[in-house]
Amino acid sequence: MSGVFSPTRAKIKERTLRTDKWWLQPAITFGVLFSFVIYATFRAFENKYYFSEPLISPFYSPCLSTSCEPGSALSFFGQPFNNKYFGIGISPALFILIFPLGFRMTCYYYRKAYYRAFWLSPPACAVAEPHTKYTGETRAPLILQNSHRWFFYAGLIFNVILTWDAILAFRNPDKEWGHMSVGTLVFLFSTTMLWFYSLSCHTCRHTLGGRLKHFSKHPVRYKAWTIVSVLNHKHPTFAWISLFGVAGADIYVRAVASGAITNFYFF
């Protein structure tokens, strides 16, 4: 017997004596994150309905495969990947999703969320976890959580690309500038939230000033650190909103590309 049932501890048979709905938050987190994973997996493998000029799904941007729909690839990157490897057709999304996925998987906030909701380690504070052994993030595979900063850097590059996609959304289907549609607003919202999510990140906070010993010797970095610290308070909020924003942008593009709805233009 270990943990709260160890021989020297108070003899209480319940795993927890909490009387509030401690299970509610992990249950909601599980439901939402699991739904997103199912949807994102489906979309990553669907390999269609991801582009409707000028909108490209964030799950497929940048489109780097020779199988990308005409007009969906950015000339800056080209199309370096084939549509098949070893005779197996590969969706363009699979070449890029590892980066945003890795950023969220190693994110300090999401770690808290899924350790609690999926791994029950612990399911909630002062609620005994079901595992008999625990080594935390000291060995493989969880030691790879220390790669968060690399995914953060990659995420910044993706943010620039998705910002460019949002700018391109100010064109009409004939590639003429100066237009604005519902899709433009959807992309602007999604991209803005992604920037807030990235810039409020703990790694960003550390990189800008957190690693310093002397704030007073680095006033500019200290100022940047204080600004990011304010954003950092809202990091969980930005994590969720940006997740919904990306999913919403993809759902919108899919609906437009499949012909279910028309992308309404304001002008």
Next chain:
Amino acid sequence: MARKLNLRIWRGDSTTGALQDVQVDVNEGEVVLDVIHRVQATQMGDLAVRWNCKAGKCGSCSMEINGKPRLACMTQVASYDEDETITVTPLRAFPVIKDLVTDVSFNYKKAMEIPAYSHPADLAPGDARMEQIDVERSQEFRKCIECFLCQDTCHVIRDHEENKKSFAGPRFFIRIAELDMHPLDTLKNRKRTAQEEHGLGMCNITKCCTEVCPEHIRITDNAIIPMKERVVDIKYDPARWLGSKIRKRDGIV
């Protein structure tokens, strides 16, 4: 106006024990510690409870109230429904001594394992000066009252007794962070020892320590995660490691 409160108190020692129900008077504005004292005065004269300041500043009356680690002196009875039974138990991460009193000496042993502040050899004690913005950073961590609620709720040791030998716990991670962020501290290996000796890597940042802290110290965001990032700087980031070798400094100034 007094009313009756249903209270369930764990009574026992390290060999045996059980929850016992009592009914006790409670007055408006009282905290759980007041009620426990009334039980002690009127019904259970030998009830053991540790307390001191009754102001949330000494950290003595840590216990678990309805399953949550809390200070009894800072927990208003009125925050519970009138018909609700309030259950009070000792901290469940530490060995129980008697009733609501636990043996928290684990924490004092861990405190002794943390190397103290190391003053620069070429700076006389009276000559040390710090800018206010550098002081403020560690000031948050100095608010700690050592109630050990964070240690109690941390599942690394609460749910795994075997981890106690290799895990210092959140209270001491804020101590390490405070010293590692101190502009004048000269000890160079705090980051490495935090990871390799004090078990920083075992923390999976589920933030329960922050949730229960009565001083509202942002333990995870301001101490543990920054320390994890500093550990990445020296152990898991080849680019920074290379930069530190080229520039011949530890990269943190």
